[in-house]
Amino acid sequence: MGMGSDPSWMFDLTGTVIPIFLVVMIGIVAVTAGRGLFQWSRNNSSPLLTIPARIVSKRSEVRQQQLQDDSQSSRTSTTYYLTYELQDGERMEFKVDGSEFGMSAEGDRGLLTYQGTRYHGFQRHPNYSTAE
Structure with missing residues (x-):
């Protein structure tokens, strides 16, 4: 499955779509966790x-x-x-x-x-x- 005249390689579900979906989902979870950790740290360093x-x-x-x-x-x-x-x-x-x-x-x-x-x-x- 190369990049020849057959455009079906772009829509290969297991080889293209699922890995991209997983990378996006892991990125969303990482950004959300990072924001929460940053807010928690900022609150802890703030005065009461x-x-x-x-x-x-x-x-x-x-x-x-x-x-x-x-x-x-x-x-x-x-x-x-x-x-x-x-x-x-x-x-x-x-x-x-x-x-x-x-x-x-x-x-x-x-x-x-x-x-x-x-x-x-x-x-x-x-x-x-x-x-x-």
């Missing part, structure tokens, strides 16, 4: 900061996955996010667990603790009304 902040937004993302075994079954997962505004006006969004999301309200003020892109918690300051 605790600063005043205010919750300005809440959002949730619901994903539904159809199970292959049974067309009637599906799996649903929900991811929760809180957006905080710092005193300088910068906004940061973090993924939080469901209980943290449920206990939070837009407008809550307190101390945000984070390290790079890693969320460590939010301690709310109670608001006392002066109205009688």
Whole structure:
């Protein structure tokens, strides 16, 4: 099978297409793993900061996955996010667990603790009304 007048050598499944597919897939996995490792390393080298902040937004993302075994079954997962505004006006969004999301309200003020892109918690300051 040379490169003569027969163009079928270009579409040889086991000799051309599968190796190219495998190289592309391995490349995608390597790039994704490298990004994750780089972000993990950057977070570890960042200082742990605790600063005043205010919750300005809440959002949730619901994903539904159809199970292959049974067309009637599906799996649903929900991811929760809180957006905080710092005193300088910068906004940061973090993924939080469901209980943290449920206990939070837009407008809550307190101390945000984070390290790079890693969320460590939010301690709310109670608001006392002066109205009688």
